[in-house]
Every structure is written in C-alpha cells, then in structure tokens.
Amino acid sequence: MAGQRKAQSVVSDAPGVAAPRVGRRERNKQEKLARIVGAARQLFSDQGFAETTTQQIAEAADIGTGTLFLYVRSKEDLLVMVFSDEMLETARAAFASIDAAAPLLDQLMQVFSSMLAYHEQDLDLARILLKEVMFPHVIGRGAGITELLDVIFAGLADLVVKARSAGKCHQEAPPLMIAENLFANYYLDLLGRLGGRTTAVQFHSRLRQHLAITINVPA
Amino acid sequence: MAGQRKAQSVVSDAPGVAAPRVGRRERNKQEKLARIVGAARQLFSDQGFAETTTQQIAEAADIGTGTLFLYVRSKEDLLVMVFSDEMLETARAAFASIDAAAPLLDQLMQVFSSMLAYHEQDLDLARILLKEVMFPHVIGRGAGITELLDVIFAGLADLVVKARSAGKCHQEAPPLMIAENLFANYYLDLLGRLGGRTTAVQFHSRLRQHLAITINVPA
DNA sequence: CTTCATTTATGACTACAGTCAGTTTATAGG
DNA sequence: CCTATAAACTGACTGTAGTCATAAATGAAG
Numbered sequence: 012m013a014g015q016r017k018a019q020s021v022v023s024d025a026p027g028v029a030a031p032r033v034g035r036r037e038r039n040k041q042e043k044l045a046r047i048v049g050a051a052r053q054l055f056s057d058q059g060f061a062e063t064t065t066q067q068i069a070e071a072a073d074i075g076t077g078t079l080f081l082y083v084r085s086k087e088d089l090l091v092m093v094f095s096d097e098m099l100e101t102a103r104a105a106f107a108s109i110d111a112a113a114p115l116l117d118q119l120m121q122v123f124s125s126m127l128a129y130h131e132q133d134l135d136l137a138r139i140l141l142k143e144v145m146f147p148h149v150i151g152r153g154a155g156i157t158e159l160l161d162v163i164f165a166g167l168a169d170l171v172v173k174a175r176s177a178g179k180c181h182q183e184a185p186p187l188m189i190a191e192n193l194f195a196n197y198y199l200d201l202l203g204r205l206g207g208r209t210t211a212v213q214f215h216s217r218l219r220q221h222l223a224i225t226i227n228v229p230a
Numbered sequence: 231m232a233g234q235r236k237a238q239s240v241v242s243d244a245p246g247v248a249a250p251r252v253g254r255r256e257r258n259k260q261e262k263l264a265r266i267v268g269a270a271r272q273l274f275s276d277q278g279f280a281e282t283t284t285q286q287i288a289e290a291a292d293i294g295t296g297t298l299f300l301y302v303r304s305k306e307d308l309l310v311m312v313f314s315d316e317m318l319e320t321a322r323a324a325f326a327s328i329d330a331a332a333p334l335l336d337q338l339m340q341v342f343s344s345m346l347a348y349h350e351q352d353l354d355l356a357r358i359l360l361k362e363v364m365f366p367h368v369i370g371r372g373a374g375i376t377e378l379l380d381v382i383f384a385g386l387a388d389l390v391v392k393a394r395s396a397g398k399c400h401q402e403a404p405p406l407m408i409a410e411n412l413f414a415n416y417y418l419d420l421l422g423r424l425g426g427r428t429t430a431v432q433f434h435s436r437l438r439q440h441l442a443i444t445i446n447v448p449a
Numbered sequence: 450c451t452t453c454a455t456t457t458a459t460g461a462c463t464a465c466a467g468t469c470a471g472t473t474t475a476t477a478g479g
Numbered sequence: 480c481c482t483a484t485a486a487a488c489t490g491a492c493t494g495t496a497g498t499c500a501t502a503a504a505t506g507a508a509g
Contacts (some may be wrong), residue, residue, distance in 0.1 A: 036456075036505060043457095065496060075459040080497060142365040145421060146357065150365045188436075192415055192443045199414035202364060217407075224403045224411045227446050255475055255486070262487095284466060294489040299467060 048073040052093045059079075060090060060139050087143045091156065094140055099159050101129040106166040115174035116230075119222050120215070122166070123197045127204065127214060138205045145198075164190045165184050182227055189225065196221040237359040249323065263301050265291040271312045278359050279309060288417040307361045310375065313359055318378050320348040334393035335449075338441050339434070341385070341415045346433060364417075383409045390445075401446055408444065415440040 050071035054063040065086055069079045083089045105125035111120050130137035134140065144156050167190035174180040182189055200218040201210045223230035240243035249362050252260075273282040284305055288298045302308045324344035349356035365373050386409035392401040401408055406437065419437040422428045442449035 016496095032358075034506075040457080064494085073397050076496095077460065077498075078458050080458070084497095086496065119396070139366065141363065146361040147425075182443060182446075184439065188439045189417070189443055191436075195414040195418035195440070196411055199410065199417060204368075217410075220403065220407045221411045221414070224401060224408055225444055227401075230403070253476070259487080287464095296490065297488055303467095304450090305466065306482070383451075420457085 013086075017124075020130055043072070043074060047074070047079065047082055047089070051089050055090060055093060055136060056133070059135060060086075066149055085148055087139075087148060090136075090140055091143055091147075093161060094136070095119055095144075095156060098126075098129065098140075099162060101126060102159060102162050102166070106162075109170070111220075114228075115180050115226055116223055117171060118174075118221065119193060119226075120166070120219055122170075123218060123222075124215065126197070127201065127211070130205065131211065134205055134207075141201065141205060160194075163194060167193050167218065179224055180228075182225075192225045193222055197223060262291070262293060262297075264299065266293070266301055266308070267312055270308050274309060274312060274355060275352070279305075279353060282418070305366055306358075306367060309355075309359055310362055310366075313355070314363075314375060314378060317348065317359075318344075318381060320345060321378060321381050325381075325388075328389070330392075333447075334389060334399050334445055335438065335442055335447055337389050337393075338386070338412060338445075339438055341389075342437060342441075343434065345416070346420065346430070349420065349424065350430065353424055353426075360420070360424060379413075382413060386412050398420075399445055401444075411444045412441055416446060 047068065051063075051068050054067055054071060065079055066076055068089070069076045072079070083092065102122075105122045108125070109121055113121070130141075144159075147156070162186060168186035171180060171182070171186045171189050175182070175186075196219060199220060200209070200214055203217070204211065204214040221228045235294060266287065270282075270287050273286055273290060284298055285295055287308070288295045291298070302311065321341075324341045327344070328340055330333070331341070349360075363378075365376070387405035390399060390401070390405045390408050394401070394405075416437060419433055419440060422436070423430065423433045439449045
C-alpha cells in the first residue's frame with residue numbers, strides 16, 4: 012500500500028493505472044460512508060426507524076456523533092440513502108422480468124406487484140421511506156430519487172409504446188404522460204396499503220381497476 | 231351566568247332549553263381548544279411551521295406546555311386540525327361553483343384549480359400539510375381527513391355520473407374508481423408543484439393532460 | 450523531516466417535541 | 480354550605496436530532 016502511494020507521487024497523473032487518483036483521504040471518506048450506511052441498514056431493519064437513534068448508528072459505524080452529519084443531512088436522508096439502491100434494483104428487476112407477450116394491463120400489474128412485494132417486507136419502513144422520498148426535507152434535492160422515478164417512468168412509457176405499436180393500446184396521449192398517470196395510481200393505492208387501509212389483495216384488485224381505466228381497457 | 235348554572239341543578243335534564251347540558255368543564259375545554267387552534271393558525275401563518283415552537287403556541291393560547299398535548303397528539307396533528315376545515319370548505323366551494331354545462335374535463339380542471347389556488351397561498355405550509363395528511367403519524371386516524379377525501383371523491387364521482395348520463399363520458403368503470411384515479415393524478419401533480427418542480431402554469435397543463443387520459447378524451 | 454494550510458473528526462452543547470408526577474379545579478352527593 | 484372524587488392542568492424533566500468551537504489528521508511545499 013505504501014508503495015502505491017509513492018508511485019502516485021512519481022507520476023502525478025498516470026493514465027494507465029485504473030484509479031489511484033483517490034488519495035487516502037477520499038478512500039477513508041468512502042469507507043466511512045459505507046460503514047455508516049451499513050450500520051444504518053442493519054439498525055433500521057432490526058429495530059425500526061423511530062427506535063434507532065443517530066447515536067446508535069454513529070457508534071455502530073465507529074464514528075463520533077457529529078461526524079455522522081458530515082455525511083448525511085438528516086436521519087431521514089440516511090433512510091433514503093440506505094434503501095434507494097434496493098428500490099432502484101427492485102424496479103429494474105421488475106421491468107426485466109416482464110412477459111413480453113402478456114397484455115399491457117397484466118404487464119403493469121407484474122411490475123407494480125413486484126414493487127409492492129418489496130415494500131411488504133417491512134410496511135413501517137416503507138411508509139417512512141415513501142414519505143421522505145415524496146417529501147424530501149430539503150426541496151430540490153431528493154437523494155438519488157430522480158433516478159428511480161426516471162427508471163420507472165421510462166419503463167412504463169416503453170411498455171405503453173410497445174403495446175401501442177402492437178395495436179393493443181388505444182390511448183393516443185404521449186407515453187410519458189400515460190406513464191405518469193399509471194404511476195400516480197400505483198402511488199395512491201400503495202399509500203392505502205401502507206396506511207393499513209387496504210389488504211394486499213384489495214391493493215391488487217383496486218390497482219388493476221385503476222390502471223384499466225387509464226389505459227382504457229376492461230378490468 | 232351564575233343564574234343559568236343554578237337553573238340547571240333545579241331541573242337536571244330540562245328538554246326545553248337548548249343545551250345547558252354542557253357544564254363549565256366542557257365549555258372551558260371547547261374554549262381552550264379554540265384558543266389553541268387560533269394561536270396555532272396565527273403562528274403557523276406568520277412564521278411558518280418549523281419556526282413555530284409548541285411553547286409559543288401554548289403561551290399564545292395561555293396554557294401550560296403540557297396542557298397543549300392533552301388537546302393534540304403532536305405538532306403535526308395541530309397543523310392538520312388548523313387547516314383541514316379550510317380545505318374542506320375550499321373543496322365544497324369548488325364543487326358548488328361548477329359550470330354544469332361545461333365539458334367534464336373543464337369541470338374537473340375548475341375543481342382542481344380552486345384547490346391548487348388555496349395551496350398557492352402558502353406553498354411551504356401546504357407541503358407539510360399534505361405530507362401529514364397523507365402520512366398521518368398515528369396510523370388509522372387522520373384528524374378529520376377522511377371527511378375531506380369523502381367530499382372530494384363523492385363530488386368527482388357525481389360529476390362523472392352526470393357527464394356519463396349526458397353521453398359525454400365514455401368510461402364504463404365504476405364512478406368511484408374513476409374519481410380515485412382522477413384524484414391520484416391531481417395529487418401527484420400537486421406534489422410536483424409543492425416540491426417546486428413545476429410552475430403553476432405547468433401544473434395546469436400537465437394535470438389537464440393526465441385527466442384527459444383517465445376520462446379518455448382529447449386534451 | 451518540518452512547517453503550514455486545509456480538510457475532516459469530535460463530543461459537549463443547544464433547542465425542542467413530548468411525558469409525567471404532583472397540583473388545581475370542577476362536579477356530585479350529603 | 481362542605482367533602483370526596485374525578486377530570487383537567489402544569490412546568491420541570493427526558494430523550495434525541497442536529498450544531499459548533501476545537502482538535503486531529505492529511506497533504507503540499509520548503
């Protein structure tokens with residue numbers, strides 16, 4: 012390791028080597044952030060969000076209490092950081108595993124069912140997560156959430172376009188607008204589920220009806 | 231006043247008089263709650279939600295700090311109590327002032343425009359309000375919000391039914407389901423507006439497109 | 450190796466939402 | 480009127496998110 016560091020000072024900007032560009036400082040920071048996120052994931056999952064204190068997280072990550080807030084703006088921010096990657100992956104996987112031959116409505120239900128299944132693992136956490144995702148405390152900067160929404164909207168719009176060119180969808184509106192409409196319905200039905208106002212079965216039934224209205228097909 | 235109190239003890243359950251049924255205790259409680267809500271409305275409007283402390287509210291309402299929490303479960307609860315009546319009234323007024331002859335899409339835009347106009351008065355407050363309304367801290371009990379949603383859903387469903395019987399709407403789905411779909415779209419577009427991601431003009435344009443998709447008419 | 454400047458780390462500290470043991474005030478019965 | 484019981488009130492107190500002045504670590508330059 013010490014050798015690597017010296018080599019770096021010999022050739023200050025060597026293009027051949029992958030990336031010794033980052034000094035010890037940057038590496039330490041990355042590593043610390045990883046420890047923080049890891050500790051938070053563990054604690055949030057084990058004890059729940061409200062029951063976990065920032066002190067506990069700092070202690071588990073082996074840093075001072077104040078240090079934590081050099082890496083995250085708030086406890087809620089941390090929650091989003093921890094789980095946004097998983098959500099993104101869930102969304103990607105959901106779109107990847109779609110049955111291309113199925114009717115559009117069934118395809119949509121496949122996607123949204125996968126996403127609900129993820130949230131069903133821990134409804135309480137999902138509630139707080141969704142809350143913070145849709146109402147980020149600092150306006151104009153939701154931690155990496157835009158990417159998630161982009162993936163979802165693009166995926167939905169893509170399904171619509173394909174179904175339409177196959178003559179299976181008779182909505183003429185712009186695909187992105189339809190995608191947003193579909194997502195809006197998913198979001199509100201998810202809210203009902205997370206708030207305990209519907210069961211998983213009711214969620215599916217209601218969502219299917221809502222989506223059917225949007226894409227103008229029989230439920 | 232003292233006379234009234236004595237009269238009460240003479241005839242313990244006099245049916246003729248309007249309602250001396252409530253003793254001083256109940257009256258005091260009502261009056262105190264009114265003072266609390268009034269003080270909170272004033273302070274929230276003047277200084278914003280985050281900048282207002284529960285101590286300030288208690289002081290302005292002339293009660294002890296602890297007393298406040300005999301009347302509300304949390305600061306957020308108080309926000310909802312303060313503004314849910316106004317929102318309900320806004321929604322009622324919006325439905326009442328509809329042009330019965332206009333196309334369904336225009337009617338819907340009238341309703342939702344009125345509701346946005348209310349929120350435009352104070353976007354920050356609206357943000358926190360919507361957040362708390364849709365994610366009440368104590369699950370299963372949103373302070374008087376069900377009533378608001380009932381009014382909105384019923385109103386929307388009613389518009390749909392009327393338009394349909396006039397042959398102006400070709401959606402066959404249950405009216406309540408359509409109403410929910412419409413509201414979901416309003417809600418998400420409102421979220422974009424409150425998050426500063428769209429202007430008021432963009433909000434209108436986008437909402438109109440989204441609603442048009444749901445009721446299956448040209449935008 | 451030795452400064453020196455800059456970035457990063459730290460925990461004592463602050464501010465505030467919400468609680469609770471102890472007190473006051475209203476009502477009912479005598 | 481007086482007394483007993485229950486309801487309502489209170490502010491000192493607690494727990495925790497987030498800040499800030501100070502200290503340590505890092506890298507650059509001589």
